[in-house]
Amino acid sequence: MDPDAIRTAERVPHGGEPDREILDFSANTNPETPDGTERVYRDALEASRRYPDDAYPDYRAAGAEFVGCDPERVIPTPGGLAAIRLTMECILEPGDSALVPYPSFGEYAREVQLQGATPAFVHADNVLEIGTDALADCALAVVCTPNNPTGEAADTDALAAFATRCGKAGTTLLVDEAFLGFTDLSSVTEFDSEDVVVARSLTKLFGLPGLRAGFAVASGELRDDLETARRTWSLGTPAARVGAYCLRQDEFVRETRTRVARERERMWEALSARFEVAPSDAPYLLCDVGDRCVADVLERARENGVAIRDATTFRGLDSHVRVAVKDREANDRLLEALGCPP
Numbered sequence: 561m562d563p564d565a566i567r568t569a570e571r572v573p574h575g576g577e578p579d580r581e582i583l584d585f586s587a588n589t590n591p592e593t594p595d596g597t598e599r600v601y602r603d604a605l606e607a608s609r610r611y612p613d614d615a616y617p618d619y620r621a622a623g624a625e626f627v628g629c630d631p632e633r634v635i636p637t638p639g640g641l642a643a644i645r646l647t648m649e650c651i652l653e654p655g656d657s658a659l660v661p662y663p664s665f666g667e668y669a670r671e672v673q674l675q676g677a678t679p680a681f682v683h684a685d686n687v688l689e690i691g692t693d694a695l696a697d698c699a700l701a702v703v704c705t706p707n708n709p710t711g712e713a714a715d716t717d718a719l720a721a722f723a724t725r726c727g728k729a730g731t732t733l734l735v736d737e738a739f740l741g742f743t744d745l746s747s748v749t750e751f752d753s754e755d756v757v758v759a760r761s762l763t764k765l766f767g768l769p770g771l772r773a774g775f776a777v778a779s780g781e782l783r784d785d786l787e788t789a790r791r792t793w794s795l796g797t798p799a800a801r802v803g804a805y806c807l808r809q810d811e812f813v814r815e816t817r818t819r820v821a822r823e824r825e826r827m828w829e830a831l832s833a834r835f836e837v838a839p840s841d842a843p844y845l846l847c848d849v850g851d852r853c854v855a856d857v858l859e860r861a862r863e864n865g866v867a868i869r870d871a872t873t874f875r876g877l878d879s880h881v882r883v884a885v886k887d888r889e890a891n892d893r894l895l896e897a898l899g900c901p902p
Contacts, residue, residue, distance in 0.1 A: 561649070561674050570670070576769075582862065585884045585894050586869040588708070588739065588844045590767035590816055592887070594809040597768070597802060604798040612797045619795065622804040623775045627737075627747040627760065635776040635786045636795045640738045640761030643776035645671050647757045650785045651700050651732050652677040659701040661687045663874035665708050665736065672700075681875065684710060688718040695729035704736040706743065709871050709882045711840025713745055720751065727755040732782065734759065738774075739842045741765040741813065742820050747777075754780030764843075765816065766806040773803035824885045830900045831883070843885045846871060850879060857881055857898070864897035 576587045616636045624631040637643040644667065652658060654676030660668045661684040669679040680698060682690065684707050695701060703722070705714040719735070726733040735748050738761040749758050758777040763769045773795060778786050795803070806812075820843045828845060831837045835847040849857050854872055858881065861868050871880035883894060895902050 581865070583866045583890060583893055585886065586867045587769065588842070588884045589764050589769050590843070591890060592816065593767040594806050594812040597806065600805045601798050601802050604801040607801070608797040612793055612795065612800055614792055616795060616800055619800045619804045622807040623760070626807045627749045627758070627777060629749040629752070629777055633749070633777050633779055633783055635778065635783070635790055636800070637774050637776055637790065638772040638795060638799065639763065640736065640759045640774040641667055643759035643774055644668070644734065644736065646776060646786055646790055647734050647759065648672060648675050648700065650789050656699040657697055659687065659690065659695070659698045661702060661704060661707065663709060663876040664704050666874065668702050683876070688714060688722045690722070692725045692729045695726055695731045698731050700732050700734060701726055702734050702736065706739050706840070706842035708739065708842070709844065709846045709869070709874050710838050711842035711844055711846060712838070713740070713743060713841035716746065719748060723748065723751055723753055723756055727753060731755070732757065738764055742817060742843045743841050744817060749777045752779055754782055757782065757786070762803050762806060765813070768802065771799050771802060773799040819887070820885050823888060823891050826902065827885060827891055827895065830895045830902050831898070834898065834900050845883050845885065847881050847883065848879055849881060854879060854881060861897045866894050866897040
């Protein structure tokens with residue numbers, strides 16, 4: 561990291577409500593966890609009296625099965641954001657430029673800046689249209705699919721073509737698939753390109769944000785660089801064991817996808833009565849509140865016991881809030897709190 565950049569960096573706002581009396585719709589995490597998770601976590605306690613196996617063979621195998629790649633391509637990390645930082649640490653140098661989408665996850669720009677590099681902001685709708693010549697000026701390009709906070713998943717063919725152009729330009733493509741597990745879409749790991757890194761998060765899909773478990777997927781020399789640079793014992797034993805267990809709960813994943821799709825459509829219709837709601841492939845919805853005051857919308861929800869995300873903290877948005885998609889009962893409470901009865 562660049563020392564000067566560290567001294568000037570600022571923390572990025574995120575969702576997540578610390579008050580347990582408030583229903584949290586600001587963070588996009590599954591309200592359910594797979595049956596048996598508590599038992600696996602409890603059983604990992606005794607094994608935690610020794611250092612974990614730094615090879616993480618079972619965790620790598622489970623991650624590989626989940627996204628459809630060879631286990632050796634999986635790099636264990638304590639969350640998806642850790643995979644993003646690891647990639648940027650390996651790729652970026654002071655003075656480099658990195659293509660960053662907006663509105664999107666604010667940590668991308670922050671992580672780029674921490675390496676002493678400069679984020680080149682491009683609207684998320686236009687990223688996949690960038691040509692080879694423009695890419696040649698960037699050491700790294702970031703794509704988030706589904707994009708946070710808009711919820712739109714990247715077109716598979718367009719993303720494949722973009723990955724090819726990145727390879728020709730000598731630009732590393734970092735694809736953040738933190739929320740892709742909520743969809744039936746294929747991972748870009750199937751490209752098996754030496755110019756592409758995929759960042760995955762377990763904790764959102766499996767409802768365990770405090771577990772801190774994820775992984776990167778890469779090939780060739782880039783994969784070797786990430787493996788060499790990752791921290792030793794990058795996952796604790798509970799995270800590795802619970803993560804591997806959850807990744808193999810196929811029925812839980814299918815049920816989650818079905819519920820999210822059903823509830824998202826129902827919420828979209830109800831919220832559209834008051835707000836302009838963006839189409840979404842993700843477990844959240846972006847709402848334009850129009851000429852209403854965002855702070856007032858947030859406060860009204862909170863007075864009714866619900867926390868939602870102030871989306872004006874995302875670059876390019878000035879009249880938006882973001883709400884998660886939970887289970888039916890919780891979703892109904894959100895809709896009532898926002899004056900959009902189901």
